[in-house]
Amino acid sequence: MSAEVKPDVGVSLCPLAMKSAPERELLCIFGTGDLGRSLGQCLLQTGYRVVYGSRRPHSCGPLPHGAQVMGHTEAAQLAAVVIVCVHREHYDFMEAAAPQLQGKVLVDVSNNRKKNLYPESNAEYLQSLVPEASVVKAFNTVSAWSLQNGPSDAYRQVYLCGDSAEAKQAVREMATRLGLSVLDKGCLSAAREVEDFPLLLFPEWRLPLRVATGLTAFFFFYLLTRDVIYAYVEQDKDISFRIMVSLANKVFPIVSLIMLSLCYLPGVLAAFLQLYRGTKYRRFPDWLDRWMLCRKQMGLLALGFAFLHVLYTLVIPIRYYVRYKVTANTVSMIRENRTTGFDTTSAWRTDSYYSIGILGFTLYLLLGITSLPSVSNALSWREFSFVQSKLGHLTLFLCTLHTYLYGWNKFLRLSSYKWWTPPGYMLCLVVPSVVLVLKLLIMLPCVDRSLGHLTRNHGLFSLATPSFANGFLIFKKSVTDQIEINARNKAATLFGQEYKLNTWQSVCASWDGTTGLEQDSHGGGFDPQQTFVGMISDVHLWDFSLSACEIHRFVEDLNFTPGNVLNWRALTYQIIGKQGSPVNHIAWGEPKVTHEALDPKGSEDKVPHTDVCHRANEAQLRLKSTFMGSLIL
Incomplete structure (x- = not known):
């Protein structure tokens, strides 16, 4: 005999392992304009309320x-x-909502209509x-259009500024979920610079465009x-x-060759x-630094001018x-029953002229292709520098x-000098010829050896930061043999502290910045494949400031407490020839540090501090970076 069993309606039949879905995070948007609606739509699609x-x-x-x-207030x-997707002019309601x-x-996602408005x-x-x-x-650099059209069709860089690390982390997570890339620009005082970004109109192109416009106008009227x-008057x-x-x-190739020369002239200077x-x-002069920063745009x-020259040359045969x-010359020769002999020299010259031009333009295109961000990011620094430097100078030579x-x-x-003025091609050859000679x-060999001597085996300790090319450097001047400390592009020479082999030397200082990579041969670059080359025996880093007594005790009898962030002697490394490679890894962060040792008026509230005591002798080590962090030795 069987009985029908009915489940109790008050008992849940859900599996025991199942949990209720967590409640989605709620975000508030002040403002219902285009940006507010687009941002809200994207947030809803990513799972927010x-x-x-x-x-x-x-x-x-x-x-x-x-x-x-x-x-x-309720929201x-x-x-x-x-x-807050509201213009600054409408912030009056914020004071009333301050308690909530x-x-x-x-x-804040607002922007201004022009710079220095407030x-x-x-x-x-x-x-x-x-x-x-x-x-x-x-989000002030992201437009409503870019939010609506997806990540592949618009600029996706977002800059963050704020004084609260927790608040910036919350905004960073939200931007990441929206598919945006985030770059922290520091504290809220940097917001003025960030708000100017949308107002910039090709800032890197202004100087190159002015130079190109000036050269084009000059040679056109010339x-x-x-x-x-001259033909009309004479x-x-x-x-x-x-x-x-x-x-x-005639104008386009002249301007193209001069502009290409101006790309490589600042390098030799x-x-x-x-x-x-x-x-x-030492920093370059401002004019030279600005010139070097716009070389890509000049190239x-x-x-572009070279491409116009090629197009104009291709249409020459079809011109009326x-x-x-050609027709009139042929008819004239037939009527006069005369011919012209074949000139082998002219044939060689014209064929060489066209062949060299084709090769030069091909390398021109290669330089332009490698300038694309997608291509340059796929190349190593050595490959990129080879193309832009070696092949670049070869392109200049061929052109x-x-x-x-x-x-x-x-x-x-004599007929070439109309009104006693040289032809245009002679004027355009001055700058490239000077660059090639330099x-x-x-x-x-003698000059290259001296120049290479400046960039090798002189850096005793070298750090670079994302904001400063010369974050912290200890190096020996090759001219005076004096040791110099360079912190955040500010030099401090240690007078009386000369570098000598087989003698112990001590340098103890503090600096302001975040530890970074060792620089490239010209400073300011970041090369992950590069290694530190220096005369290192002992390096210690602390996450606190050493007292004056501790520093004095170290200088007098080398008695000190080893660094709790980095202890050079605690590293295990192996020597292979003249190269030493650390075996163990060090996990450490990026300590913020001050430079009161270099600047006695340094602020006392910049903590924590980091000091470095460095001793150098004649033993030369070349250590590859194996550290978890941004310091490379």
Whole structure:
């Protein structure tokens, strides 16, 4: 006999292992404009709950499906993170909502119409209105269009500024979930710089564009005077039609060659300046530094002018003027029953001229391709420098040779100097010829050895930071043999502390910055494959400031407490030839440090501190980086 068993309706039949889904995080957005709606739509798609705060909750227009809308005060009470998508002119309601915003994270996304519109940044102004909240500047470089069209169609870099590490971490996690890349720019005082980013209009291109425009205008009017105006005045001929193709096809290659030369001229000037100074660690002059920073843009503009020269050259055979001239010359020879002999020299010259030009333009294209971020990021530093430096100078040589073959012996003809002015191609050869001669001088063994001597075996201790190329350096001047400390691009020479072999030397100092990589041969670069080369015997790092007594005791009798961050002697390494490679790894962070040892007026509230005591003798070690962190030895 069987009985039907019915389950108790009050008992849950769910599996024991199942748990209820966690409640999604709620975010508040002040403002229902284009950016607010686009940002809310993306947040909803990534799993957040969104509530809007508006002055007019009942007439704010269409909002993303699933979002709520209410007044500012009510919305602020529900979320821990509030995104302020409101212009600065409408911040007046923030003071009224300040009690509800205490302890909240406020994300300011506003921008200004122009630079220096207000004495302080919008984020700092917002912080003054709501002092009990943690303001973070973010998302001001991301447009509503980019949020709507996905990560593959727009710029996805987000900059963070804020005084609270916890608040920035919350915003960083939110941006990461949105598929954005995050870059921390520091404290809230940096928000003024971040707010200027959307207002920048090709800042790296301004100087190259001005140079290109100036050169184009100068050579256009120069050649216009020599060719068109001269023919009209002296020969009573109207050849103004040649302005469109013939004149342009002279201006473009001239500007291209000069611009290419200007890409490599600052490099050779910097090399000779380093030779004159006897060190690579001093900053270049501002004009030279700015010039070197815009070399890529100058090269791309030079490639553009070269490409125009190629296109204009290709259309030469189909021009009416050329076809008419060839036909008229042929008819004239038939009527006069005459012929011209084949000139082997001219054939060699023209074929060489075209061949060298094709090779030069091919390398030109290769330089332009390797300048693309997607290509340059796939190359190692050695590969990239080989293409841009070695092949770049080869490109300059081929293009210069192409121009010399074009001119051939025209400079010997008096007719070439119209109104006693040299042809345009002669003027454009001045700069590239100077660059090639200077580069040839640098390649001489005696000069190359001296230049290489500046960049090798002189760095006793070298650190670079993301903000400063010369974060902290201890090096020996090759000219005076004095040891110099360079902290954050500020030098301090240790007078009376001369470097001598087989003698112990001690240097103890503090610096301000974050430990970084050892620099490349010209300073300021970051090369993960590079190793530290120096005269190292003992290095110690502490995460606290050494007292004056401890430093004095170390200098007097070498008695000190080993560093708790880095103890050089505690490393286990093996010597292979003249190279030493550490075996064990050290896990450590990036300590913030001060430079009161170099600057007696240093602030006392910059803690924690890090000091380094360094002793050097004649034993030379080359140690590859195996540390977990940003220090390379």
